[in-house]
Amino acid sequence: MTMQPVDAAVPNGGFRVPKTAELVAANLRRQIIRGELVEGDSLPPEHQLTETYQVSRPTLREAYRILESERLIEVRRGAKGGARVRLPDADVAARHAGLMLQFERAELSDVYVARAVMEAPAAALAAADPNKEGLRRLEENLAEAERVLSDPLADQSRLPLLSRNFHTIVVEMSGNKTLALFDSMIGTIIDLASKNFVTTQSTMRRPKSTATALKAHKKLYRLIAAGDVEGADALWRQHLDGVSETMTDVVPGTVIDLLS
Structure with a gap:
């Protein structure tokens, strides 16, 4: 492995000169990212x-500790220990985003508005160029969700995860990596809110709310498959607005309430 020299730090009026350990970490980080x-x-x-x-x-x-905190390396102690490279993980960004939202006392409704802002255009992008692999994944997701919902002996707790996966596939089909990253960052909060919602619903109401969501998912699938860009955008925005209204009426009002 060819190691690169540390870039020289040039003081610039008013800017903090990085510590040597930060420069070493930056050099190693750059090699991992590239x-x-x-x-x-x-x-x-x-x-x-x-x-x-x-x-x-x-x-x-100290440079190792910086990279460990970013989960870019894993350091094992002992005679056979050492530092091993790990790929960047969106979970790290998600945790930091969750902490910031808690610190800002963000309302849960903020998260759902952001979700609609990201996912409705993502659905439109997916419909603009529907790929076979994405459509296949959506079909499998819908078939499994329908099977679980129709089987009283099936593990109904899987339904929120299947729903979340459907949303994730739609965003990934947009082909926009930035949207996919942002969506994964708020995914933890959405997942917790969904689980909270499920536990507060009566056994009688759960199938009804899930069936309503599944109906919207099936309709979006058809619009994406047909290449209906405007229809996909409008339907998904309407669906997400409805989910936001329902969820924020039932689950805690702020992110810190949900994650604490």
């Missing part, structure tokens, strides 16, 4: 890295 270091790769021994970067062992270990 694919020069891949999942499972072992970093060279500490003595080699300290020589390459001309830093002390404590400085290198």
